Amino acid sequence: MSTATKTVLKPLDDRVVVKTLEAEQTTASGLVIPDTAKEKPQEGEVLAVGPGRLDDSGKRVALDVKVGDVVLYSKYGGTEVKYDNEEYLVLSSRDLLAVVEK
Template sequence: MATSQITASLRNLPAFERLQPSTLRFPAAGRVRIGTLTPNSFPSLVVKAATVVAPKHTTVRPLGDRVLVKIKDAEDTTEGGILLPLTAQSKPQGGEVVAVGEGKSVGKNKVNINVKTGAQVVYSKYAGTEVDFNGSKHLILKDDDIIGILETDEVKDLKPLSDRVLIKVADAEEKTAGGLFLTEATKEKPSIGTVIAVGPGPLDEEGNRKPLSIISGNTVLYSKYAGTDFKGKDKSNYIVLRASEVIAILS
């Protein structure tokens, strides 16, 4: 708790110059005489007011299997240069890892965090807790909420983590069986795609990685509303989902 001082000088206040000696009577104390008040009698008046100082934290250390990520700034313009209002700016889903926890224990084994400090990562859209730190927005989230590592601007270069797979979505049908062309709003969301990359696999009960049965190049059918969608620079649609959300391998 800090204090601030407010000093008010009474030397030039006319009201005190006109005060004259007087005698007051108090039943218990008899006569009490108040001496002459002069401008020098009150050289100054100090008033102390408490002021709350917000604590300044210099470090944030995530615990367990949590990770601290510095959030990338949201895009404020479209590719065509049109300025976006705040309500239209998409929430960032990527950032840089600035600190990691010590990991967690699974069975008898200690499992380290999947990512290292400095890695550029993509995470689940509504994961984690936002904090302001060192003048920037950060996110504290669990290691498992990180979808993958993305060191470039190309979604197809994403390296999925854990039991996740990266799929390039098949193009939606542009016309019905009867030959009618469909608008974007009426095109059915595809649930078929080609696997581009796979993660190292989930952990078993002893903390060991179990490889996925899905491999790059597989054509798969997946749950219709699963995963996290991305748009590539090539205008193609991509989706990252867990292997358990893949229904079947097509051939």
């Protein structure tokens, strides 16, 4: 997995930048996803993490994920952006569902 991919995006607030993992890769758990399941991976690697939102007393709420984490995210969340022919997703941490353990 390309943890070395650098991003020029510094997320604001509670957002993260995620690189969608392509369906022809093996999954984090090591198994190859058969072609029939290719349509819904929703899995990605965290490339950058925002400083967290401000709570009511003005303190930052740190995010629960870190750069390098593989995450499962909600299919309809986020904004797609393209840099240097690579597609990224900028997501609110609210749209992150789970960390996929390696």
